[in-house]
Amino acid sequence: MTKIALITGASRGLGKNAALHVAAKGHDVILTYRSGKDEAAEVVAQIRRLGRQAVALQLDVADSASFAAFADALRAELQNTWQRDRFDFLVNNAGIGIHASFADTSEEQFDQLVDIHLKGPFFLTQKLLPLIADGGRIINISSGLARFALPGYAAYATMKGGIEVLTRYMAKELGARGIAVNTLAPGAIETDFGGGAVRDNKQLNDMIAAQTALGRVGLPDDIGGVIASLLSDDNRWVNAQRIEASGGMFL
Numbered sequence: 001m002t003k004i005a006l007i008t009g010a011s012r013g014l015g016k017n018a019a020l021h022v023a024a025k026g027h028d029v030i031l032t033y034r035s036g037k038d039e040a041a042e043v044v045a046q047i048r049r050l051g052r053q054a055v056a057l058q059l060d061v062a063d064s065a066s067f068a069a070f071a072d073a074l075r076a077e078l079q080n081t082w083q084r085d086r087f088d089f090l091v092n093n094a095g096i097g098i099h100a101s102f103a104d105t106s107e108e109q110f111d112q113l114v115d116i117h118l119k120g121p122f123f124l125t126q127k128l129l130p131l132i133a134d135g136g137r138i139i140n141i142s143s144g145l146a147r148f149a150l151p152g153y154a155a156y157a158t159m160k161g162g163i164e165v166l167t168r169y170m171a172k173e174l175g176a177r178g179i180a181v182n183t184l185a186p187g188a189i190e191t192d193f194g195g196g197a198v199r200d201n202k203q204l205n206d207m208i209a210a211q212t213a214l215g216r217v218g219l220p221d222d223i224g225g226v227i228a229s230l231l232s233d234d235n236r237w238v239n240a241q242r243i244e245a246s247g248g249m250f251l
Contacts, residue, residue, distance in 0.1 A: 002053075004087040005231065006030045006074070008061055008124070009094025011040035013191040014141070017224030018091060019043055023052040025228045030077065030087065032059035032094065055081055061094045061120035062112065067127040074131060086133040089231050092121040092140045092163075097193050102154040110155050117159035122166060135178040137231050140167045142185040142242065148250040160185070164242055171240035180239040182230060187246025189218040213248025222247070 009015040010031035033040035040056035047054035145157040171181040188208045190199035
């Protein structure tokens with residue numbers, strides 16, 4: 001039976017790349033978007049051109065009060081499109097970047113990051129548990145910044161550290177259902193994340209490349225392929241792990 005992956009925040013960036021890689025591996029995809037409806041529709045079209053089925057659903061991961069209605073919409077889509085009541089893979093990817101020093105981070109910025117990067121994945125996954133198939137997989141996206149420290153990311157990295165702890169607890173508690181849960185921590189990647197600084201600022205790009213064992217900054221394909229690989233049967237015994245895909249940053 002074809003497996004179905006739900007990837008949050010997949011209208012752009014790493015989520016989009018992951019959706020395309022997952023589809024190329026033969027899986028169908030449900031992707032979510034917050035405001036980029038047209039972009040999400042284009043990703044759906046690309047996946048369908050690969051010969052896989054895909055749909056896009058609107059979701060704001062910062063709004064936990066909306067998760068029950070989202071679960072209802074997802075349940076209806078599973079029935080209408082696949083005649084099924086379960087999906088197989090959940091990738092908690094949606095996020096934003098806020099760059100501010102520890103001293104200058106506002107409570108509003110901190111709360112926004114909590115809602116999107118920690119509270120959102122926690123309660124969204126909780127709400128979707130009845131719809132995740134036994135033997136399924138969950139991938140929570142963290143960051144290399146949870147291992148190494150760069151000025152300006154104290155709040156963001158704190159949320160990602162929390163996600164890494166949460167991953168281990170999910171793996172422990174969902175193991176009885178055969179659900180494996182892992183953390184993927186990308187290093188610096190050339191996307192529009194955080195205003196595209198890594199991609200567009202040559203000085204920053206060169207600095208990161210010089211501090212990376214493989215001698216360059218990461219590309220979206222470097223991450224999408226890892227996500228698809230972690231969802232494959234070849235990695236069925238990988239569980240409760242933090243996997244960093246950074247090319248060897250700051251070793």
